Amino acid sequence: xxxxxTNVTRRSAITMLGGAAMLGLAACGSTSGxxxxxxxxxxxxxSASSDQLEPTSGMDFVVGFDQxxxxxxxxGDDGEYTGFDLDLAQRVCEIQGWNYQPNPIDWxxxxxxxxxxxxxxxxxxxxxEGRENDYTFSDPYMLNAQVIVVKAxxxxxxxxxxxxxxxxxxxxxxxxxxxxxxxADLAATFASLDTRADYNTAFMELESGAVDAVxxxxxxxxxxxxxKPDTYVQLDDELSSEHYAVGFKKGNTDLAKAVTDxxxxxxxxxxxxxxxxxxxxxxxxxxxWCLGK
Amino acid sequence: MTIQTMLSMLFGGFQTSLAIFALTLVxxxxxxxxxxxxxxxxxxxxxxxxRIYISIMRGTPLMLQMFAIYFAPYYxxxxxxxxxxxxxxxxxxxxxxxxxxxxxxxxxGIQSIPRGQYEAAEVLGYTGSQTFVRIVLPQVVxxxxxxxxxxxxxxxxxxxxxxxIGVAEMxxxxxxxxxxxxxxxxxxxxxxxxxxxxxxxxxxxxxxEHRLDYYHE
Amino acid sequence: xxxxxAQQAGPADAxxxxxxxxxxxxxxSLCHVRKSFGEVPVLRDITLEVQRGEVVAIIGxxxxxxxxxxxxxxxxxxxxxxxxxxAGLEVARDEGGRAAYADKATVREAxxxxxxxxxxxNLFPHWDVMRNICDAPETVQGRPKExxxxxxxxxxxxxxxxxxxxxxxxxxxxxxxxRVSIARALAMHPDVLYFDEPTSALDPQLTSEVLxxxxxxxxxxxxxxxxxxxxxxxRDVADRVxxxxxxxxxxxxxxxxxxxxxxxxxxxxxxxxxKD
Numbered sequence: 001x002x003x004x005x006t007n008v009t010r011r012s013a014i015t016m017l018g019g020a021a022m023l024g025l026a027a028c029g030s031t032s033g034x035x036x037x038x039x040x041x042x043x044x045x046x047s048a049s050s051d052q053l054e055p056t057s058g059m060d061f062v063v064g065f066d067q068x069x070x071x072x073x074x075x076g077d078d079g080e081y082t083g084f085d086l087d088l089a090q091r092v093c094e095i096q097g098w099n100y101q102p103n104p105i106d107w108x109x110x111x112x113x114x115x116x117x118x119x120x121x122x123x124x125x126x127x128x129e130g131r132e133n134d135y136t137f138s139d140p141y142m143l144n145a146q147v148i149v150v151k152a153x154x155x156x157x158x159x160x161x162x163x164x165x166x167x168x169x170x171x172x173x174x175x176x177x178x179x180x181x182x183x184a185d186l187a188a189t190f191a192s193l194d195t196r197a198d199y200n201t202a203f204m205e206l207e208s209g210a211v212d213a214v215x216x217x218x219x220x221x222x223x224x225x226x227x228k229p230d231t232y233v234q235l236d237d238e239l240s241s242e243h244y245a246v247g248f249k250k251g252n253t254d255l256a257k258a259v260t261d262x263x264x265x266x267x268x269x270x271x272x273x274x275x276x277x278x279x280x281x282x283x284x285x286x287x288x289w290c291l292g293k
Numbered sequence: 294m295t296i297q298t299m300l301s302m303l304f305g306g307f308q309t310s311l312a313i314f315a316l317t318l319v320x321x322x323x324x325x326x327x328x329x330x331x332x333x334x335x336x337x338x339x340x341x342x343x344r345i346y347i348s349i350m351r352g353t354p355l356m357l358q359m360f361a362i363y364f365a366p367y368y369x370x371x372x373x374x375x376x377x378x379x380x381x382x383x384x385x386x387x388x389x390x391x392x393x394x395x396x397x398x399x400x401x402g403i404q405s406i407p408r409g410q411y412e413a414a415e416v417l418g419y420t421g422s423q424t425f426v427r428i429v430l431p432q433v434v435x436x437x438x439x440x441x442x443x444x445x446x447x448x449x450x451x452x453x454x455x456x457x458i459g460v461a462e463m464x465x466x467x468x469x470x471x472x473x474x475x476x477x478x479x480x481x482x483x484x485x486x487x488x489x490x491x492x493x494x495x496x497x498x499x500x501x502e503h504r505l506d507y508y509h510e
Numbered sequence: 511x512x513x514x515x516a517q518q519a520g521p522a523d524a525x526x527x528x529x530x531x532x533x534x535x536x537x538x539s540l541c542h543v544r545k546s547f548g549e550v551p552v553l554r555d556i557t558l559e560v561q562r563g564e565v566v567a568i569i570g571x572x573x574x575x576x577x578x579x580x581x582x583x584x585x586x587x588x589x590x591x592x593x594x595x596x597a598g599l600e601v602a603r604d605e606g607g608r609a610a611y612a613d614k615a616t617v618r619e620a621x622x623x624x625x626x627x628x629x630x631x632n633l634f635p636h637w638d639v640m641r642n643i644c645d646a647p648e649t650v651q652g653r654p655k656e657x658x659x660x661x662x663x664x665x666x667x668x669x670x671x672x673x674x675x676x677x678x679x680x681x682x683x684x685x686x687x688x689r690v691s692i693a694r695a696l697a698m699h700p701d702v703l704y705f706d707e708p709t710s711a712l713d714p715q716l717t718s719e720v721l722x723x724x725x726x727x728x729x730x731x732x733x734x735x736x737x738x739x740x741x742x743x744x745r746d747v748a749d750r751v752x753x754x755x756x757x758x759x760x761x762x763x764x765x766x767x768x769x770x771x772x773x774x775x776x777x778x779x780x781x782x783x784x785k786d
Contacts, residue, residue, distance in 0.1 A: 407632075413626075509635070
């Protein structure tokens with residue numbers, strides 16, 4: 001079972017107890033370094049020597065993603081990690097000869113994971129706009145929009161109807177960024193703007209009537225509408241439009257370029273279009289693909 | 294997704310929860326004794342250090358401690374993390390957090406042992422460590438069992454915090470399935486598994502309490 | 511190492527006893543003992559020697575310093591000044607008005623020479639009667655399990671506790687518990703046995719069981735120092751009675767001298783106005 005990505009080796013368990021007994025952060029540091037073989041390939045240690053990752057054949061390519069973020073990354077019917085972005089990542093790794101490792105993360109911890117080196121990239125419907133200075137991005141490959149979803153019987157038709165309503169979105173998400181930035185005036189008309197840890201919880205609250213609207217990505221909205229077409233409607237107005245790209249730790253330009261080039265190649269081979277069709281019922285459309293067009 | 298797939302995924306996650314649970318007990322139960330003794334040490338700086346340690350562990354969220362332990366090697370010492378680091382960090386964080394709680398329970402138990410027990414042992418010639426191991430500790434175990442039971446049950450449920458640094462245990466697995474399958478069933482199953490495992494723990498604790506019920510002070 | 515030394519403690523003790531008796535050294539000797547709790551003086555210049563085979567009863571009003579004296583003699587309290595020795599083994603000596611204690615090994619050796627029976631028994635509640643009696647001989651003195659258990663069974667019989675071997679203290683009456691605690695002390699083969707008001711927590715009927723056992727020990731010439739409120743018992747069993755008041759020994763002598771014909775006013779007042 002792939003979900004439990006963390007296998008405890010005997011050695012790392014012993015090291016851990018030793019570290020615990022020493023009680024110091026320094027101890028934790030050395031144990032972390034020392035147990036690199038736990039749950040991963042030994043190749044990780046090579047990349048640990050420098051901040052700058054060079055694309056090399058056989059290297060570990062650890063994809064950090066939110067496992068509750070369909071259709072980009074989620075648990076498939078067979079229990080394996082799947083999704084549009086993960087399929088793209090896996091294929092890129094195959095072409096490059098990298099060791100593909102999907103690694104679910106807590107979204108709030110993504111920067112630490114990336115900077116610390118436990119993941120190679122964030123590839124998960126990751127919006128570029130507003131984050132340009134924080135990451136080294138691949139070229140944008142997908143167009144996206146931030147939209148508002150309400151219940152079908154709510155009577156809310158436009159942004160104007162949202163005055164005095166309760167709106168929620170995901171913590172640390174692009175939708176939140178827009179609502180606190182360019183669309184702050186709109187947000188000011190809401191009764192409240194709250195955040196949830198994941199969109200699934202947000203939509204459960206919407207369905208149960210606890211809140212009036214959810215602000216989210218176009219694709220998230222499409223996925224939820226596809227699951228429960230009679231329950232939700234998406235407002236025609238868009239909060240913003242934006243681009244998705246693969247995010248790397250700042251400075252990893254060679255790696256970002258390698259991914260960009262491979263994606264372009266996959267598009268010209270027709271692989272991307274096929275993949276979009278595979279996820280079309282979940283809101284992915286090839287018309288939104290923007291790389292190399 | 295079939296129910297079988299769902300359940301086998303949840304049980305896969307539960308194995309991780311159980312591993313965190315077991316390693317935490319194995320590490321924190323003895324470490325707590327040392328902390329409790331150091332906390333009552335006559336060496337003042339050591340006692341103070343332990344007091345501060347216990348205060349920090351109890352006064353800050355476990356989730357935050359996990360973040361600190363996971364990311365400190367990189368942000369403080371510049372050591373690169375790897376996918377194995379998070380498992381180490383989770384277990385270390387759980388052990389040192391729970392050792393602090395256990396230490397305070399031990400301390401309350403140790404302090405509740407009447408002075409006369411120590412005096413009787415001293416007059417009979419027991420050394421300090423013999424007195425502690427043979428006379429004090431067995432009585433402490435009986436006195437603190439109910440309080441320890443509470444902590445142990447909380448520990449099972451606290452394992453769900455491990456996903457905050459990306460260790461996928463049962464609850465995060467349940468959430469992932471809920472997200473992709475748009476059904477509440479995984480939550481129901483997860484709740485059932487938590488409850489059943491805690492029911493087993495409660496029963497074991499009750500049996501142990503019954504076993505120690507052969508005397509009272 | 512320690513186990514070895516302890517194993518030899520039995521025979522070595524016997525030798526020491528013989529020698530001590532031959533030398534006429536007192537089993538325990540306390541000289542010019544002073545002790546204060548904060549500003550309050552509790553013992554003011556107490557000197558007491560106990561000879562082998564002697565039974566000494568200490569009487570006096572509460573707060574007179576009897577228990578503190580016993581606690582100093584058993585090393586549960588440190589004296590401020592004065593000296594303490596057990597048959598020539600110097601545990602503390604007076605250095606310029608301060609009590610200077612000997613090293614740990616000497617203190618440990620001294621502990622092996624006395625036993626103490628507490629007012630509140632202080633049995634180990636998680637152990638049955640046999641374990642309460644056997645454990646210290648096995649753990650502290652390193653004696654073989656079989657030997658310790660055989661002796662414990664003998665002690666159980668002498669204390670009239672047959673059938674209680676596997677009971678835990680909470681299943682016993684106060685009198686039975688106190689007899690177990692006497693057996694526990696005797697199992698260590700002490701040169702002298704101290705009793706700190708051994709019957710004051712017991713009702714009269716249970717008191718008599720315990721006094722009977724102590725009387726039996728006196729007949730076997732066990733050296734004992736007994737702090738007690740039982741005047742009749744003191745007169746009956748003691749070779750010497752010591753009356754303490756306000757941290758001083760006011761009067762001492764045979765039971766006849768102290769209890770029947772006291773010379774001191776304070777002794778008379780104490781005997782006339784009740785025990786406590």
